[in-house]
Every structure is written in C-alpha cells, then in structure tokens.
Amino acid sequence: MKNKNIYILAILAMLIAGYGYISSCTHKDSIISSSGPAIKRGTQILQYPSNTKVSFDKQHSNVGWETAYLGELSLLTGRFDTMGFTAFNFDEANPANINFEAWVWVNKVNTSEPARDTGCLQTTFGTTNDMTTDNGYIVKFDFTFHGVTNELTGKLFYDGMNVTGSGPTAKNNFGFSFNFQFQAISDYGIVSTSIADAVTVKCNAIFHQTQ
Numbered sequence: 393m394k395n396k397n398i399y400i401l402a403i404l405a406m407l408i409a410g411y412g413y414i415s416s417c418t419h420k421d422s423i424i425s426s427s428g429p430a431i432k433r434g435t436q437i438l439q440y441p442s443n444t445k446v447s448f449d450k451q452h453s454n455v456g457w458e459t460a461y462l463g464e465l466s467l468l469t470g471r472f473d474t475m476g477f478t479a480f481n482f483d484e485a486n487p488a489n490i491n492f493e494a495w496v497w498v499n500k501v502n503t504s505e506p507a508r509d510t511g512c513l514q515t516t517f518g519t520t521n522d523m524t525t526d527n528g529y530i531v532k533f534d535f536t537f538h539g540v541t542n543e544l545t546g547k548l549f550y551d552g553m554n555v556t557g558s559g560p561t562a563k564n565n566f567g568f569s570f571n572f573q574f575q576a577i578s579d580y581g582i583v584s585t586s587i588a589d590a591v592t593v594k595c596n597a598i599f600h601q602t603q
Contacts, residue, residue: 431527433484433527434485435485436484436550436566437482437483438480438482439480439482440481441479442481446599446600446601448480448599449565449598450475450476452598454471454475454596455471455496455593455594455596456470456471456472456593456595456596457470457472457594459576459588459591460587461586462585462586468503469503470502470509471502471503472502473497473502476495477493477597479492479493480492480494480568482566487529490529494595498537526547527549527550529547531548531570533546537574537576537580538581538582539581540579542574544573545572546570548569548570549568549571551568551569552567553567563601563603564600565598565599565600566599566600567597567598568599569595570594570595570597571592573590573592574593575590575591576589577589
C-alpha cells in the first residue's frame with residue numbers, strides 16, 4: 393500500500409510539473425499591450441516642385457555629418473555647403489505617399505577648420521575642390537556615394553509648420569529633419585584611418601508655401 397501511494401504521488405508531481413511547463417510555454421504567446429502614447433498625425437500635404445506655390449529654402453536648410461576621429465575618439469562634425477532637392481512629396485497621414493530625391497556636393501565641406509576642409513577630408517572622401525517610439529517615418533532609399541549605391545534606412549521627421557506675414561504676403565513655412573547612417577569604409581570603399589566606419593548624416597530642410 394505504501395509503494396502504491398508513492399507511485400500516485402509521483403504521478404501527481406509529474407502532472408503538476410507538466411502543467412507548470414505548459415503554462416510557462418504558452419505565456420510567451422500572450423499579447424502584451426503597449427503603454428506608450430498613441431501617435432496622432434495631422435493631414436498636412438506638401439509637394440515640391442509640382443506645386444508652384446512651394447519653394448525650397450536653401451539658406452535655412454543643411455546636411456550635417458559626424459564620425460569618431462581615428463575611429464573611436466571625439467566626434468568630428470561638419471556640414472556640406474551645397475545641397476538641393478529634385479523632388480519632395482510629404483503626406484503626413486499617409487506614409488506610403490511620402491517620397492523625395494535629394495543630393496549634396498561632397499567636395500564642398502565646412503567644419504570651421506579651412507585646412508581640414510580642403511585637406512584630409514577631401515582625400516578621405518575621394519574628391520577634389522574642382523569636382524533617421526516617436527512620430528518619425530521610416531524611409532528606405534538608395535544612397536549613392538563614391539560610385540557605390542546601396543539601399544539604406546533613415547528616419548524622416550516633420551518638424552511642423554508656422555505662418556509668417558499676413559494677408560497677401562502670408563507664407564506657410566514647413567520644417568523637416570532626416571537622419572541616417574552608412575558604413576563609409578565597409579560599404580563605400582573609403583580608405584582612411586582618421587574616421588570610424590559608421591558615419592551619421594543629419595539633414596534639415598525648410599520649405600515655403602505662399603497662400
């Protein structure tokens with residue numbers, strides 16, 4: 393009788409252990425709700441240059457970059473002097489309708505150190521002087537640099553709109569930011585021991601729309 397009781401207890405122990413195992417395994421399939429704030433988007437639409445009332449404000453837009461000096465020390469930072477947009481279409485409520493094409497001249501660099509701008513950076517870039525829970529949008533795009541084109545992923549932000557002037561001179565002003573990172577040495581053939589492989593690019597653009 394004693395052995396029979398031990399046998400029954402063993403079976404019960406196995407059943408309890410099995411139930412605990414099943415409970416722990418199925419728990420990972422439960423839906424976990426997010427506690428973050430819901431993203432609320434507006435309905436702003438901006439089209440350039442197809443909308444002739446929209447203009448690109450180059451004077452208040454820029455493309456900056458940063459990378460670690462010697463690959464691991466303090467950041468080197470700078471900006472490209474010459475940039476522009478071939479097209480920029482923004483639909484705040486419908487991300488599928490957002491697309492843009494932009495360019496920069498990598499041989500026009502400004503780091504506030506003239507000797508560096510025309511010296512080691514030009515050599516590093518392989519050019520000469522005579523040559524992205526937030527409300528951002530994930531952007532996949534083709535990035536061409538140093539003769540190589542790869543698909544990258546960045547983050548586009550709509551920074552908002554304000555109005556300047558009044559009456560017939562009133563103007564809507566729109567701000568956008570775009571950030572992305574690329575591997576200069578690994579993916580684009582840059583030969584240098586002065587920078588890190590990862591280079592971060594930060595872009596800002598302003599558009600004006602007359603009413």
